[in-house]
Amino acid sequence: MAKVLVFTETTGDSVKSVTLEILGKLAGHDIDVCAIGDIPAEGTKKLAEYGAANVHTLKGSGLDNYSPEGYANALQGFISSNGYDFVFAGSTSLGKDLFPRVAGMFDAGMVSEVTNFLFEGDNFSGTRPLFAGKCLAKVTVQGPKPHFVTVRPNALGLPDTPSAGAGNAADASVDPGTMRAIVKEIIKGASEKVDLTEANVIVSGGRAMKNAENFKILDELAETIGATVGASRAAVDSGYAPHAMQVGQTGKTVAPSLYIACGISGAIQHLAGMRTSKIIVAINTDPDAPIFTKADYGIVGDLFQVVPAMTKEFKALLG
Ligand SMILES: Cc1cc2nc3c(=O)[nH]c(=O)nc-3n(C[C@H](O)[C@H](O)[C@H](O)COP(=O)(O)OP(=O)(O)OC[C@H]3O[C@@H](n4cnc5c(N)ncnc54)[C@H](O)[C@@H]3O)c2cc1C
Secondary structure: OOOOEEOOOOOOOOOOOOHHHHHHHOOOOOEEEEEEOOOOHHHHHHHHHHOOOEEEEOOOOOOOOOOOHHHHHHHHHHHHHHHOOEEEEEOOOOHHHHHHHHHHEEEEEOEEEEEEEEOOOOOEEEEEEEEEEEEOEEEOOOOOOOEEEEEEEOOOOOOOOOOOOOOOEEEEEEEOOHHHHHHOOOOOOOOOOOOOOHOEEEEEEHHHHOOOHHHHHHHHHHHHHHOEEEEEEHHHHOOOOOOHHHOOOOOEEEOOOOOEEOOOOHHHHOOOHHHOOOOOEEEOOOOOOOHHHHOOOEEOOOOHHHHHHHHHHHHHHHH
16 A cells, blocks of 8 residues: 655644645545644644544754755655655645655656545546636646645545544654755734635625725624635735735635625636635625626625625624
């Protein structure tokens, strides 16, 4: 049977949810998980709950903050010395940067950002959206092992009944090699909200928001239902929201359970970033807005009336 490693990132007091999604999909295999740096106790517990047999914490000097070279060198060394055949990670900002580097160091094949996959014995085949989500490609990896795969967060979903693994925790020392650039400090953005790419519920605003101040009504709805706020490019270009909030072809690709588009027309470049959302709700004054062709639920109306009314109803419902 193939030897499989899942690379995880930590977040707050746990690990990123996409790792648990991958573990759920790999159920039945003997899976090792690794992180660079400490994993919070709650995270190790969760990894075991979702099937990790062994949880490795990789430690080396200068790896406190993400370093593309340091992390890549460390991971390459760990993968080589343990002879993994397949290495999985979330297609997060870090995963997108790190995995192609490591695959390149091995001169090995890589499949990026799959939204689903089958893994039986030693055979991997995945599904990957192409051309802004207009079609799906079936992808496999060829050539010498290890093979690398990144998975889009929220695409697989968490298993209803995860099968647990032993979750044996072990430290491993790794060599970060020569790091030509050292990250001294990471200054986080003001928002403490869940990152857009991992959010389960997103409320997005478009040009119709008119100004940054008006995003407060989206913040209030988001706060009430536990959502993260996103924006269209028109809203970002107009200075209503920072680029980190942009959803779409030149922004973030998201796949939440619920996406509420407020005053967004539904241009193809916006749809490219959110069309794989499970349920799409659109609020727009124009009944012919293209977003309605993709929406599961559409509300033809003024967002400045509809959004506060929704917030009020949700507050009453959720207490
Ligand atoms: C190369 C390229 C890359 C791009 N990348 C992206 C990207 O990553 N993300 C992205 O979003 N766009 C992207 N765009 C831009 C994209 O083409 C659209 O211009 C943009 O998505 C439009 O944003 P919008 O829907 O907010 O604005 P608009 O198209 O102006 O739509 C505003 C909508 O609000 C509705 N409205 C107005 N008032 C109200 C109200 N009071 N209540 C409710 N509804 C109201 C209107 O009916 C309209 O449908 C890209 C374009 C190019 C060329």
